[in-house]
Amino acid sequence: MRKHLIPLAALLAAAPAYPQASANIAAGRAQPSPLAPSEIVAAAPKSDWTAIAPSDLLVMDLAPDAKGKARRVVIQLMPAPFSQGWIGNIRKLVAAKFWDGTSINRVQDNYVAQWGDANAEDKAKAKKLPGDLAVVSQTEYSIDHDILLDRVLPKDSYGVQAGIFAGWPLAFDDKIWPVHCYGMVGVGRDMPPNTGTGAELYTVIGHAPRHLDRNIALVGRVIEGIEHLSSLPRGTGALGFYETPEERTGIVSIRIGNEVSGLPAYEYLSTESESFARYADARANRRDAFFIRPAGGADVCNVPVPVRRVK
């Protein structure tokens, strides 16, 4: 039995926003624009933006930098059905203030920055996890593939069809799953079938490591402040782990957005909008003055979904 886990209406409405947008132009959906992608985004009407609920934000405050400057990282959690059980775990971990006093433990160049309890492997020192965390294992989801596969999307270098649907980078064959683009947040784990609790998280700080797709659960993406992770010194131990506690950057707290006073409101450019279709086309075919030769395509991770603070 095929389960319709995905809001299909949203996916179908969003499908024309696929980065390889020349087909959209042929279909008359988006007009070629000499504007730069950033200019298209700046000109998008308010109605083309979708609010992100503060209750879907994780706010991670790092220890101040060497000059005493605050370092805040804001993460948007993925909606259902993606990342299902882990999101519940993450909310329980926040409620238990689990991450307060933990640290960034690993920064591997062109790969990931990873955080959590540095002593998790040491039973004597490990922080206690909430007792009721869910055990989840599914990293891809059923869809009505007959409908989606009818779309004229070329396969990418990973042999799958991929695009930006319902606000997120997704790929599908007869299943559908989120994609490891720059800034996506995933769940660290040990060997399979373990898929992690959500207590150890990482974000991508390099070229999209798409070999991790369907192998590790993705639960969100950094929408602000990723530079506080991507510019940290690289760890010199195996896999980029820091070799001494002094090298780690402390996490003061992680909270859900609606618990953080004074947090700005955020919104993303609706991937169903005409503005997004034009933005995606312009990412694939730069026609602004600097460019000589439009590429004629873009991979799904080279079309990041624009996010902004609400003015």
Added chain:
Amino acid sequence: MRKHLIPLAALLAAAPAYPQASANIAAGRAQPSPLAPSEIVAAAPKSDWTAIAPSDLLVMDLAPDAKGKARRVVIQLMPAPFSQGWIGNIRKLVAAKFWDGTSINRVQDNYVAQWGDANAEDKAKAKKLPGDLAVVSQTEYSIDHDILLDRVLPKDSYGVQAGIFAGWPLAFDDKIWPVHCYGMVGVGRDMPPNTGTGAELYTVIGHAPRHLDRNIALVGRVIEGIEHLSSLPRGTGALGFYETPEERTGIVSIRIGNEVSGLPAYEYLSTESESFARYADARANRRDAFFIRPAGGADVCNVPVPVRRVK
């Protein structure tokens, strides 16, 4: 008239090392391996490695970090015919010690770190360039495309065929050109048809910005020390430029490798070798214990050419 600018023998020998390596396995060239890519590289025989001539290295010494630790970045220059005129310019700029005392002026997250004379736009303060720099404009090269296009390589998300040939990530249709992967080094320029002199260089520190392919000249890649650039604080000005001179990181010197005493010897895993074919296949299809689901493919920038110090 078609000019055969590329050493075709090298390209053809290397062609099976294309990352989407399942075809290679079908053809019996590479056996599927449960080893991780790094293990395949570690086990590669000495004969599978190719020496990099010190005369093809640029050695950039940055000012020491806040703890007084040395920061050296080593760049391999591209061979002919790629990056033709710019390499000559770069050698002249090194000979003139042009970069000594210049700085890293721009670090834009998920994009580039860029260096050169911060006052280049200010005629009163700009450093004098050597007088005999070449003016070059070609960013793609003629090939015997009938031979290459016969290869069964699927098109990637950019609508072109791409792979690792003769040691470098390249793409081709009826022309051939180098690809903007993580760590590749390119030539900053103003508006076209200007293609830059080579005095301002950048390296990619994020997801491959392949919309720059054929729009900007590539001249090499960082083979060691990229973390000294990728972990720098991001600039807060437009395009990631630093807003004050104090934020810039100084460049003590840039020299050609054979002028630097005590420089280690470097070599890369020959892309024509059986070891590279197995490595590329393993990057596309991870079968080591951590992985549940091999991806079945990899984009050209997710198969970085292994480089090591010679022991």
